[in-house]
Amino acid sequence: MDATAAATAEVLPTNIGTEVLGSDDWDSVENDRTPKTDKEKVVVLGSGWSAVKFVQNIDTTKMDVTVISPRNFFLFTPFLPSVTVGTVESRTVVESMRSLVQYDARPFDRQLKDKLNGIEKENFETARFYESACVKIDPKTNRIFCQDVSTSSEKYTIAYDKLVIGVGGAPDTFNTPGVRENALFLKEVDDAMNIRRQVLEAFEGAALVSDPEEKARRTAFVVVGAGPTGLEFAAELNDCIQEDFSKLYPTEVEASSVTLVSSSKSLLSSYDKRVSEFTGALLGESDVKLQTGARVVEVKPSAVVIKDKESGDVFEIPSAVTLWSTGVAPINVVKNFIADVPEQTKRHGIYVDRQMKAFGTDNVYALGDCASVMSRGKQMIDDLKASYEVKANECVDGGYCEIKDDLVMSKAEALSLMDDLAKNYPVSKSFSMAGQYQDRIYAILDRDLSEQATREDFMKAIDDCYSGLRSLPPTAQVAGQQGSYLAKLFNGETEKNFVYFHKGSMAYVGQNKAAAQVSMLKSLLPEFMQKIPILGDDIVLTGTLAEWVWRLLYLDMQISNRNKLQVAFDWIKISLFGRCVSRY
């Protein structure tokens, strides 16, 4: 497994600017591909959710658009866990970028707007696409450096007026030893196909031995990380083993195991609590073994070393195939960009304002997983601090605390401050996935304060909490909405800041059951109506009904009619004939 695993980790197609491509002396590059045009030159990096939604909505009559990505297709990432076991096929989850830049690929509402502007299929100007990796961004000279990743490895430069970075992220290994060498990731379609191959190899290998213990070792699968990807992979793999492999590898299936390791005590910890609890309960009943509150300290070629966070015990469990799915880290080209721009103070993404513009630049924008938006969360915290000051002033005036600079307020008062704030930021509740921000502050208050809070304690609690906040989750929804928003901003159709509408979270949890928290209806309404209580509440569905909602919504989210038809067909095929176990 070692060689393959390492290869996967290094050749991630979206890893624009990885060392793999070499970082020779770029000054010597004479080849320039800057388009000759009078229009504003917009260069888009990436072919994921944000880049596609941007390109599908940008007005190409006003701007000259070049899209550059080492991957010449869009990938419907939510289906990656399904591809690992063949519940949907790999070709089903991709769509060519060259098709997606065509007029026919533009959303219906955009085509209507185009028509109003006199743009029809006949006179539509298609964005340019280059299959290349951007290996360096030079914001000082407004140029990027690229390298062909197909047949040649030619280097070239392109100058931009505006640069849109939507390159996604790389797997975050937290520098855990052995991960790059011995674990697999699930970010790209090649990863999914590789996992499928390795799972089948594991069973074929187990079929060759008769010792039950050796059979068990060869079919032990460990998934590290209980976010949506890790959880859905564990669920899909377990389904596949129980439903299809049981007929073809009966004795091997009896010996096999799927273990899900989660560092927090719950699964899907960023989801609504009800979703999270249902998932834990369902998986608890299934054949998937759970290791919660456990941190992986090393991945060995055929085992995973785990530390129980509570007891501190360290132990090893066998693992023939280890999937590492714990979060997102910036890719090299982004890391280097952040290092080059002094105003970029975050290490986990390009820090952008609420119009997606990178701090420290005038014309560089970042979207999706590689962006870190100055969020409403930050504003919320600022407002919280301001409220505190008001209270402090009131206090001095009213006189219930002793010294202004060392204000002490009761815990009840501190909590009521929080409640006031929550009322002013209803949306914060939805994008924080069921109010975990507030939960977090409450927890810190509980932990750090006795019955009274000094200013210092209070501010520290808030800052502690804030440092743990992720601006927005690294999801398809966020990236897609940012892409559409930025196209509108560039088109001159809006001047407002970006606002994220959380439409819901869903996860397939196995055994034909899903868990979904849906607030679509709410998010589709104008903002002032979202406060109406009956609409405002999220709907939480679990079980088979949720599976159907999951299927319908994912079908609807497909980026082309071809994908839609194929997804439907794959599902029908699997329900009729089971999954294909041919290994290649």
Place this chain on the structure above:
Amino acid sequence: MDATAAATAEVLPTNIGTEVLGSDDWDSVENDRTPKTDKEKVVVLGSGWSAVKFVQNIDTTKMDVTVISPRNFFLFTPFLPSVTVGTVESRTVVESMRSLVQYDARPFDRQLKDKLNGIEKENFETARFYESACVKIDPKTNRIFCQDVSTSSEKYTIAYDKLVIGVGGAPDTFNTPGVRENALFLKEVDDAMNIRRQVLEAFEGAALVSDPEEKARRTAFVVVGAGPTGLEFAAELNDCIQEDFSKLYPTEVEASSVTLVSSSKSLLSSYDKRVSEFTGALLGESDVKLQTGARVVEVKPSAVVIKDKESGDVFEIPSAVTLWSTGVAPINVVKNFIADVPEQTKRHGIYVDRQMKAFGTDNVYALGDCASVMSRGKQMIDDLKASYEVKANECVDGGYCEIKDDLVMSKAEALSLMDDLAKNYPVSKSFSMAGQYQDRIYAILDRDLSEQATREDFMKAIDDCYSGLRSLPPTAQVAGQQGSYLAKLFNGETEKNFVYFHKGSMAYVGQNKAAAQVSMLKSLLPEFMQKIPILGDDIVLTGTLAEWVWRLLYLDMQISNRNKLQVAFDWIKISLFGRCVSRY
């Protein structure tokens, strides 16, 4: 391309016994997997047409059957050219061996026979399957040596009572320099996926340059060999370029080229003359460039060196991707077996009698591309020689020739001998693909004899002709029929020799046209009725009607209902949305 091409050539999954697996000291292998059973132990090597048809028909109540192949799935080889451009998807053309050994996979007529023998789904004994490569056959001790090719590389032995070798063949490079390093083959599903990737890479790479000549170099495709695989690949690739790429890579398509190189003057030279001529004419009108009567003397990384057979001129044509598709050579384990058994006098396959048993063994059988049947062609030649002797004796008695030992007969007499023979061997005409055997003998007579033939001349002409005869073509039809036949022989359902029924030959020749020579009706009739002239004639179809016949027959030939449904779906999808150009 170099590295990938080399990898493909070396890791052909059916290349059982390639050096890749190492040939360590097998005497030290202690691991034995011989099944404990009182039944006769039948071991089958391979997962292609012959092995599958054998397993689907063997009576597992009488025999203990173990199937061993490094590829755990059957591959519908006739669709490989379609997979290279995505007209059908890779998963469509495969079916798991573990499914195919189940009761449900047995043909309808076999299930009826099973029922008569009291075998139902419930009490059916499934054949064992091991995903391993057989690296050595020891006919002296009745053992084979195998190596796991999945997770471990464990070695083991298995003893057999009867061994059935159906391992197929490897590409025949004729030791042409550069083929292994710089050309691609099309034998396995991985090859097809690799070609698809490289074709797309070529167009993406061409899109990055503006110089038309460099664009042309990057999109020059050369196909060496105009048999069914090479021809269909050229046709499918050209269709794909003209129908789909033309929309997405317009300037690159204008620069691109597909060249088909054929060593003979015609295409599909083993097919019916009418099929061959139609194909040549249609391709002559299309965008495919033809180089007939040309031998490839070297394959360079980005060019092919060609020698015109007539003029002797040597010239080079650019080639970004070269497909080598010129014939079948034995794989290493077969080569070694042939070398070990003195009675094996042919180098191109295991020489078997007409009950498929390898000469020089009592219990080893070979099927399909790796077998060379002592054919009716051989009998025909023997009979021809005997007829000559009869004529010679007649001649002495009648006195029209001078000396018995140096018989001279007129050319007309020699040809009438041939005609007599043809009457006695009607089937020879069909399996020789429209009588090319006779044509060949006529040609030799024309060439070597003036108006009279000496015994020496005549015998030499016959032997010349025979040396050029291939016993049976390396096709799916031949392999499949041999597999079914051998199962019947083992089951005790027949004692007759194997007889090949040629059902027809078909080729897709591009632009929604096919050429087909079909004699299905004839072959389905009892032997004595095959002589009725109106039924006996082959039907030759060309054009769009032939395409529909091609589609229907291939659909019908699919090995499972899943495959059938998927083929139909793929065709509908492509007709609606075109081919997918995502490169991975």
